Amino acid sequence: MEILEIRNLNKSYGNQKALNNISLTIPKGGIFGLLGPNGAGKTTLIRIINQIIEGDSGEVYFNGEILQPKHISQIGYLPEERGLYKKMKVWDQLVYFARLKDMPAALAKERVAFWLKKMDISSWRDKRIDDLSKGMAQKVQFISTIIHEPELLILDEPFSGFDPLNAEIIKNEIIELKNKGITVVLSTHRMESVELLCDQIAMIHRSNKILEGRLTAVKQMFRPNTYEVILSGINETLPESWNASQVNGNTIFKIPLGQESPNSTLQMLMQYGELLGFREILPTMEEIFIQQIKNHSYE
């Protein structure tokens, strides 16, 4: 079952096309990476899902129903440009946001106390936002996004502004939310966090969807069919084309798989020395991202 289905969505700002006939299916549960270079159209799509702006044509379905205002309370949105009331105190602000999302007052207070404690920031409850550092305010904003336990969480660059320790805390919170069954849409330029967190991805470039699929399938799709080999105790001269190098007393090189099966390649390699390592090299998301953007930039 999908939580969001986007069909043939179009949006232009004047002459500037921001979304060109985008169709996407976001399954329930799991973390969905929405990727693309600057200006691709990601924020436009996220704003349409959050009903901040409307598409020109096309449809968005939430849990099988046409997206409508009643769904807002089931969505949590952490925008890239953060927005907290600077003069308001942390506690008042979080309770206010929870109430805006239809939470009863007693439950809202209970949840705010729970999250302040969980994030280890209970001592900040009476501080005003403009007395917090950027990273501290980000933590408060993160809590404001998840306080009403939405079914769908949309996080735009959730790690920006955090030091590595706090980024790790946020990452673990995202994993915990996913494990509770919450669907997360993660928009980020940090490919290492996509690699770590996402089950599925879609890539948008110049208003068009250029790639979609499970992360593992996408990585398989772009595998270079190349293996990394580590040998020690070489007893036969290696072919020059392997371009072997010496690292810590071992010989390391890459070979293409070609027509041979991995087993017969292994047997062939064993003739050359003691085989310490043999693994398929899979492309990183960073490599796939850069390659895809380059490939689609000349169309």
Ligand SMILES: Nc1ncnc2c1ncn2[C@@H]1O[C@H](COP(=O)(O)OP(=O)(O)OP(=O)(O)O)[C@@H](O)[C@H]1O
């Ligand atoms: N309010 C607006 N008025 C006019 N053009 C806009 C507006 N918002 C976005 N655009 C244009 O629409 C296109 C898509 O922008 P969008 O903000 O959706 O991209 P993005 O993928 O979120 O980029 P980034 O990664 O930089 O945040 C861009 O060409 C942008 O200049």
